[in-house]
Amino acid sequence: MAPTNDHPGEQTAQDPIKLIAVREAALSVDEVFRAVGDDAAGGIALFVGTVRNHDGGADVDRLGYSCHPSAEAEMRRIAEKVVAEYPVRALAAVHRVGDLGIGDLAVVVAVACPHRGEAFEACRKLIDDLKHEVPIWKHQKFSDGTEEWVGAC
Numbered sequence: 260m261a262p263t264n265d266h267p268g269e270q271t272a273q274d275p276i277k278l279i280a281v282r283e284a285a286l287s288v289d290e291v292f293r294a295v296g297d298d299a300a301g302g303i304a305l306f307v308g309t310v311r312n313h314d315g316g317a318d319v320d321r322l323g324y325s326c327h328p329s330a331e332a333e334m335r336r337i338a339e340k341v342v343a344e345y346p347v348r349a350l351a352a353v354h355r356v357g358d359l360g361i362g363d364l365a366v367v368v369a370v371a372c373p374h375r376g377e378a379f380e381a382c383r384k385l386i387d388d389l390k391h392e393v394p395i396w397k398h399q400k401f402s403d404g405t406e407e408w409v410g411a412c
Contacts, residue, residue: 276338278351281331281395286353286364295349295371302375304382308366310359318402324356324365327394337388345381346372352385354395 278294288307295303312319338350349371359365368386372378397409 275342275347275349276335276351277349278353279331279335279338280353281326281334281356282353283355283357286355286367288364288367291351291353291367291369294351295369297348297371299373300348300371300378301373302378303369303371304375304378305367305369306382306386307364308386310361310363310365312361314399314407317405319361319399320402321358321360321400323358323398323400324354325396325398326354326356330354330393330395333393334389337385337392340388341370341381341385344384345370345377347381348372350381350385352389354389354393356395 278291288305292303292305295305310319310322334352334354338352341347342350347370350369352366352368354366355364366386366389368382368389370378370381370385372381399407399409401407
């Protein structure tokens with residue numbers, strides 16, 4: 260049988276950006292994982308960012324995230340760059356805003372690619388660029404009563 264180029268794994272995904280959102284509600288790892296399911300993907304890389312109980316040697320009690328109205332559009336712009344650079348079959352990213360407690364999910368991103376290495380690289384690029392470029396700010400409240408605003412994400 261002659262090889263064909265119509266195998267799903269050999270075609271570009273129709274719209275690989277499946278989910279982009281900024282939300283006040285609790286995030287779901289399962290929702291993001293389901294969003295990137297693709298039969299042509301051999302690897303899915305998922306990153307979950309959580310609220311930790313310390314930063315810079317100080318105990319953190321809680322924090323809040325706020326964002327510029329353009330945050331979701333900036334997330335999409337970054338997702339489009341990742342899709343252009345890697346063989347992404349599916350991509351999803353959600354970030355939380357509002358008040359969060361220790362252990363709460365702050366951000367969940369996932370990327371599905373034909374191979375695991377590509378998935379890892381694309382996922383790392385996605386979260387790193389989101390952290391550095393999306394206008395989301397963190398307001399940390401420390402146990403000693405001090406507070407600190409931290410740049411994007």
